[in-house]
Amino acid sequence: MATSKKKKTCKTLKAGAHIGGADAEKLKKKLIRATAGRPDELRLDCSAATDIDAIGVGLLAAAGRQLSEGGGRLRMKNVSETIYAVVDTVGLGRYVVLEKAG
Secondary structure, eight states, rough: OOOOOOOOEEEEEEEEEESGGGGGHHHHHHHHHHHOOSSSEEEOTTTTOOEEEHHHHHHHHHHHHHHHHHOEEEEEEEEEEEHHHHHHTTTTTGTTTEEEOO
């Protein structure tokens, strides 16, 4: 009996200089569109991001949780030390995979 393998899906988004605050609505819309198709992995390229606030943490938590519930994951790539420290401290490792820059 032949079994079919599901092709893995991956989407990549680029974060702006600030994750949250004034950019929150724009990021929220991007995350909603990207998670709608339930990709296996959503990559957020944070190479341009220098800081994150509580709103940004909330957006990442919601996106990460949604993906996790569907069997996927959120991966933050090129994360600065500052953003890494915040995201790690608030315990988002449950929903988000962090990869430091460099």
